[in-house]
Amino acid sequence: MDITIVAGARPNFMKISPIIKAIKNANKDKLNIRYRLVHTGQHFDQKMSGDFFKQLGIPDPDVNLGCGGGTQAEQTAAIMTKFEKELVENRPDVVLVVGDVTSTMACTITAKKLSIDVAHVEAGIRSGDWSMPEEINRVVTDSICNHFFTTSNQASQNLLKSAVSVDRIHFVGNTMIDTLYQNLSRLQKPPFWDEFKLEEKKYFLATLHRPSNVDDPEKLKTILNSIRNSISGSKVIFPVHPRTRKVLESINFHDDNIIMIDPQGYLEFIYLVKNAKGIITDSGGITEEATVLGIPCLTLRNSTERPETVTLGTNELIGDDYAKLSNFLQKILQDEWKSGSIPPLWDGNTSKRIVSILYNIYESKKEALLAA
Structure with a gap:
């Protein structure tokens, strides 16, 4: 299975780090998963990007599209133009996007126009606030991608209400919390x-x-x-x-x-x-x-x-x-704050579940093609 993993901005890096570690661990168990890491360059200064790669053990990206700066429209256009060339030259089975930044939406649109599957990590979350660029990015991404990995039952319900079929929704937990536990x-x-x-x-x-x-x-x-x-x-x-x-x-x-x-x-x-x-x-x-x-x-x-x-x-x-x-x-x-609890499946194993699900989906597809 070949995966292209997209990261563009600081929130993305915390979400892809445990996924890459889970892929490496899966390959130690004799699975055959190849990945290519694409950094769009949406966050381009050292504090917003470089330091996170180093501290979280994220390998150097296979390519940096260098799309930092400009208005949101300019940045979206730049990412789509350069990501299209990347996908034509290195076509994967699936593109994995995370979160809700400009890169998430732009790369999803680009992949789908090339008839490449997209899996969205942190799918289905909604604020209902259309003044937030992130809300637009979420809705556009979820309207066209193929597989949805959710952090909560509420996010899964949001997708069901949008007529997403239940077999494409996977409640797996929160990769941000994987990163938290791995680094405490x-x-x-x-x-x-x-x-x-x-x-x-x-x-x-x-x-x-x-x-x-x-x-x-x-x-x-x-x-x-x-x-x-x-x-x-x-x-x-x-x-x-x-x-x-x-x-x-x-x-x-x-x-x-x-x-x-x-x-x-x-x-x-x-x-x-x-x-x-x-x-x-x-x-x-x-x-x-x-x-x-x-x-x-x-x-x-x-x-x-x-x-x-x-x-x-x-x-x-x-x-x-x-x-x-x-x-x-x-x-x-005054130490009078409410007591909280940890949401279901925020247990540090989300990335392992994501990699396992994707592997089963795309290996099954390959087996079906070979049998046809």
């Missing part, structure tokens, strides 16, 4: 830990990058002021996304308790997640990691494509309700 013993204390005199469970971790939160300077300032006024002098570690940094520089925001740092490598970032008192974020993936690690999490969005992190986990939606933000931060400080 390898976490690294960030170099600034001692400099800022950080202590376990005595700081908050914040991440903000959604356009709805960071593109308007006044709104971003309001969010940060609300956090500052609600944490009773606690420190906030704030890894600043490149798009957010530009806005912060425009408003000249500084606060001694909000410590702004560069984006971190995976091992350093998860160290910060694991040891935080609480997390304030607008990311989806971080809510999953917080849920598994049992860390209180506040999401500055009105909806989530990962509802299990709220219904089962440690996450709560805040939206733009800053009074609610303040109240919930006080609950965290």
Whole structure:
């Protein structure tokens, strides 16, 4: 079986790492799976890409399409043009895409136009928020791909409601959590830990990058002021996304308790997640990691494509309700947060299940062709 695995942006790397390891382990068991890793280059700076490859043991890509920068339309077009040439020259049995970034959608469309099967890891999740580019990417990808690997029963139900046949939906769990479990013993204390005199469970971790939160300077300032006024002098570690940094520089925001740092490598970032008192974020993936690690999490969005992190986990939606933000931060400080549980199949074995299912599907197809 020949698989082309696509990765383009930082969230993808955490999802493909355990899949590649599962393929290598399967081949040790005498399976014959060949894979080709394609990096679209959507995230192209060292902190957003290179460091993750090194820390997570991801091999160098077979090809980097170099499609960083530009508008979303320009980037989509560049990825499709270059990925088409890649597939013509190296045609696989199936293209494996993960997550919901621009690369996911662009490579799915390109493969399907060449009549190549596509399998989508993290299929079926929905926020219902059409202002998010990721929601468009998810829906387009799931409307045309062949096989759907889901993280939750809710995601599977979403696909069934979209008339996807049950035999193409595979509830397997969460590859992000595979990566988390595989690296918990390898976490690294960030170099600034001692400099800022950080202590376990005595700081908050914040991440903000959604356009709805960071593109308007006044709104971003309001969010940060609300956090500052609600944490009773606690420190906030704030890894600043490149798009957010530009806005912060425009408003000249500084606060001694909000410590702004560069984006971190995976091992350093998860160290910060694991040891935080609480997390304030607008990311989806971080809510999953917080849920598994049992860390209180506040999401500055009105909806989530990962509802299990709220219904089962440690996450709560805040939206733009800053009074609610303040109240919930006080609950965290007073150790009055809800107890969470880990969603089904978030057990570290998701990638093994994905590789096994794909192998059985495509080896069966080959056997049927030989028998015909």
